[in-house]
Amino acid sequence: MMDLVLPDKAHDESRQGEALMLETKADKNGRKLYIESYGCAMNFSDSEIVASILLDKGFETTNDFTIADAIFINTCSIRENAEVRVRNRLKEFKVAKQRNPGMVVGVLGCMAERLKSKFLEEEKLVDIVVGPDAYRDLPNLIEQADGGQRSVNVLLSREETYADINPVRLNTNGINAFVSIMRGCDNMCSFCVVPFTRGRERSRDAISIVKECTDLFNEGYREVTLLGQNVDSYKWKAAASPQPSPEERELPVEGASSEDLGEASVVNFANLLEMVAQINPDLRVRFSTSHPKDITDEVLYTMKKYDNICKYIHLPVQSGNTRVLDIMNRTYTREWYMNRIDAIREILPGCAVSTDVITGFCTETEEEHAETLSMMDYVKYDFAYMFMYSERPGTLAAKRYADDIPEDVKARRLNEVIAKQREHAHLRLLEKIGKVQKVLIEGYSKKSANDYCGRSDENSMVIFPVDERFKPGQYVNVLAERCTTATLMGKIVD
DSSP states (O other), X not given: OOEEEOOOGGGOGGGTTOBOOOOOOSOOOSOEEEEEXXXXXXXXXXXXXXXXXXXXXXXXXXXXXXXXXXXXEEEOOSSHHHHHHHHHHHXXXXXXXXXXXXXXXXXXXXXXXXXXXXXXXXXXOOSEEEOTTOGGGHHHHHHHHHTTOOEEEOOOOSSOOOTTOXXXXXXXXXXXEEEEOEEOOOOOOTTOOHHHHTOSOEEOOHHHHHHHHHHHHHTTOOEEEEEOTTGGGOEEEGGGSOOOOHHHHSOSSTTOOHHHHOSSOEEEHHHHHHHHHTTOTTSEEEEEOOOTTTOOHHHHHHHHHOTTBOSEEEOOOBOSOHHHHHHTTOOOOHHHHHHHHHHHHHHSTTOEXXXXXXXXXXXXXXXXXXXXXXXXXXXXXSEEEEEEOOOOTTSHHHHHSOOOSOHXXXXXXXHHHHHHHHHHHHHHHHHHTTSEEEEEEEEEOSSXXXXXXXXXXXXXXXEEEOOTTOOTTOEEEEEEEEEOSSEEEEEEEO
């Protein structure tokens, strides 16, 4: 399968399959954990939860899977090519296990439920299969595997949010962190497996979210990305939350104590955004992902109110044609989506917008594909994630519609989408030349130790010469002087 992903902090293609590492304390039991993660930012966030659970049981991490006592691969089922990569990787782990029979190999996450029988029984690639709501059971499952018993727990939950687990920060730069605010999804998009692999939607309590973000800021982090399959549907009723501990009772933001919320108060996403933004003006706040049917003007006005809420929205369109959107079960029309774009442009001038596009969905005609291209012309997205449709077993589309668009037609349409997006992305960067960007320094450029790199408020990557007055984790003003097709380059100005 062919796909293209353009830059976005929450969907960093360069991180796919990397070994996730952190510094570990000396008082461990000598068992080594190796963990890889594939897919979306939610998977990377889940890997941090898994690492936290196992470090509490005495494991320490390693970036060499050949010496690991436990290998886990956190999987993604959204795209076919992700499954291919995971299967190939598991075969490599199987070879390592033949040399070290005591090694435990496990599959975590979205692929677990759908492929548990193949992984455990048919292909015999793994010892453990664990779904995204069963990570607390990992120590018990490892113990069973140590005794020679293959084990599985893929039960989905309506309550599990891991709110009480403090995720360890893997491969961290100490500046950016993901914070999960909800799990699961109630949107039954016909092409998507998430509702079946991650379960029903449930929101984490606002108190623990604000506390985690506050702790991160106090530890030196300067950017948090609030994560959910559909953040705009976040909703937490205070009365449904466990009684907070004394240190959690008074939240470090104005008007946000649990008692102030009241018995019947409900915190929606706009409220949560404001609570996190109020922690400190130096804490930059991002979020992903928004659903076009749910993003409200209230959210947009909250973004406008606070300078530290980044003016960047990921708003997947998938298709620009209303009929195709209907069979995708996206529950909005072309006109509705354009209305939401108009609201963003009116309330948040200059706000960057990114999207997802699927080409060659079932029964899509050339005229309908042309409407997707015209939607791209209307919005002129800053970034985009573009894929050919690939049928996922178990989805509504697989059950209802024939995957009837020839692969060469899908590929040609995808190439047309890619070409248009490259044009628009370059155009958006050209618009920033000669303007000052507020940039959070994330570290040194990959190409030169003489340059810093960081992202602007609108999520553009910016490269600029090192200035000894400033260090990673600080904000600087950078005058954009030139650009490539994907990166701004400039210099720090006072």
